Amino acid sequence: xxxxxxxxxxxxxxxxxxKAVYAQKNGQTYHVTSEVAKQVGEEVTGLAxxxxxxxxxxxxxxxxAEDRYDWAEVVNVQRDLGIFVDIGLPNKDIVVxxxxxxxxxxxxxxxxxxxxxxxxxxxxxxxxxRMATQDIFQQKAxxxxxxxxxxxxxxYVFELRQSGSYILTSxxxxxxxxxxxxxxxxxxxxxxxxxVIGLREDGVLYAxxxxxxxxxxxxxxxxxxxxxxxxxxxxxxxxxKSDPEAIRAFFGISKGAFKRAVGRLMKQDLVEQDETxxxxxxxx
Numbered sequence: 001x002x003x004x005x006x007x008x009x010x011x012x013x014x015x016x017x018x019k020a021v022y023a024q025k026n027g028q029t030y031h032v033t034s035e036v037a038k039q040v041g042e043e044v045t046g047l048a049x050x051x052x053x054x055x056x057x058x059x060x061x062x063x064x065a066e067d068r069y070d071w072a073e074v075v076n077v078q079r080d081l082g083i084f085v086d087i088g089l090p091n092k093d094i095v096v097x098x099x100x101x102x103x104x105x106x107x108x109x110x111x112x113x114x115x116x117x118x119x120x121x122x123x124x125x126x127x128x129x130r131m132a133t134q135d136i137f138q139q140k141a142x143x144x145x146x147x148x149x150x151x152x153x154x155x156y157v158f159e160l161r162q163s164g165s166y167i168l169t170s171x172x173x174x175x176x177x178x179x180x181x182x183x184x185x186x187x188x189x190x191x192x193x194x195x196v197i198g199l200r201e202d203g204v205l206y207a208x209x210x211x212x213x214x215x216x217x218x219x220x221x222x223x224x225x226x227x228x229x230x231x232x233x234x235x236x237x238x239x240x241k242s243d244p245e246a247i248r249a250f251f252g253i254s255k256g257a258f259k260r261a262v263g264r265l266m267k268q269d270l271v272e273q274d275e276t277x278x279x280x281x282x283x284x
Contacts (some may be wrong), residue, residue, distance in 0.1 A: 004028070004048040006066045006121040011045075011058060013038045023058055033090045034060035049127055051091045062088050069118045069132050069140075071156075074109045074189060083109055085117060085129050094119065096129040102160055102188060113189030114156050116168065134159055134166065141174045143203030144196075148173075153207060154193045157186045167192060167207070174204045181208035220253055220261035225270060227251075228280050235279035 004025065011023035011030055016039065021032040023044050030048060038044055047062040064070045064087040072085035075093055082101060084093040096115065101108050109115060116137070117129040137158065153175060155167035164178040165186055177194065179185075186192050186209070198206035228236055238247055240262070244255035251258060262278055265271040272281050 005050070005125050006119045006127055007048055008045065008062075008065045008068075009048050009058075010043050013040050013042050013044055016040055028056060030056045030058040032060070033057045036060060047089075049089065049092065050125065051089075053091075057091075059089050064088070064117065064119055066119050066121065069116055069136060071114045072117050072129065074111050074113045074115065077108060077111065079105060083115075085115060087117070087119070087129070092127075094127055094129040096131060100131060107160060107185065107187045109187060109189030113187070113191070115189045116156070116158055132158065137166075137168055137174055141168065141172050144173050144175075144199050144205040146199055148196045148205060149198070151196045152193065153196060153205070154191065157188055157190050157192060160185070160188055169205075175207040176200065176204050177207050177209055181206075181210055183210065218261070218264070220257050221264045224251065224258070224261050224278075225265055225280075228271060228278065233279065235277050237277040239273050239275065239277055241275065 009025060011025035013021060014024040014029065015022040021036060021038060023030050023032055031051070032044060032046070033051065034046065036044055044058065044060065046058040046060040047065050049057055049059065051057045064072065070087070072087045072094070074083050075086045076084035078084070079098070082095045082098040084095055087094050094117075096117065115129070116132045118132065120128050120130045122128060153169045153173070155169035155175060157165050157167050159166040164176055165182070167175050167177065169175055175194075175196070181197065192209055194207045194209040195212065196205050197208045200206060228234055238250065238258070240259050242255070247253070247255045247258045262271065262273060266273065269281060271278050
């Protein structure tokens with residue numbers, strides 16, 4: 001087996017034609033698949049691999065190689081083999097074996113999802129994609145902080161567990177999503193959006209994919225909550241004993257609708273009420 005396969009290597013340009021550039025190393029000739037302005041005798045560095053026609057090739061400026069990780073987009077799914085990802089090779093996609101994918105097919109990545117992968121070479125010289133383990137993510141990720149609480153986050157799912165899912169955020173923080181903080185289990189490689197709800201001792205963020213309480217309110221409740229948020233001391237002088245006409249004049253809704261809306265806000269622990277009015281509980 002060619003020990004250079006999957007490696008970033010340097011070869012010497014041996015032939016330049018109108019249609020192709022070739023380089024050699026250790027008696028092996030490689031087709032340089034990236035555009036390079038080189039002359040015979042000059043060195044060129046790139047990733048060594050077999051293209052889709054089993055020709056030895058050398059690709060320049062490829063971020064992924066053995067022991068080098070980067071994001072790769074899913075471009076095809078074959079249930080009997082695995083998923084194909086694009087690592088930037090001009091004429092070859094790389095397979096992540098089904099052996100490393102979830103047993104539940106619905107949790108497999110879909111086309112357009114992204115995985116953080118490196119390359120590995122089997123005994124036959126074939127290139128495979130291997131997903132990064134949590135240890136790799138721990139080495140590369142930043143430690144979270146309490147100041148991030150309630151921040152919106154976005155990231156790709158890289159590990160699925162019975163107790164929850166792990167994502168790497170767009171700004172390189174690790175976040176853990178417990179099962180109770182999602183409506184359904186996200187698939188591997190899926191881009192999800194959520195919010196920070198806590199911090200683990202090791203610097204991993206706790207996150208939720210569920211909407212904030214006020215984001216699931218109906219129109220009346222949302223309107224009343226917005227009024228409260230904009231009022232002095234986050235309080236309004238209206239409650240369930242207020243005059244119906246005063247409520248209608250101020251809010252444009254009936255007293256019954258007002259009471260139902262405030263009831264929903266109280267159920268979400270967003271407001272509290274007494275004989276002087278209704279005030280927000282989470283904005284002080």
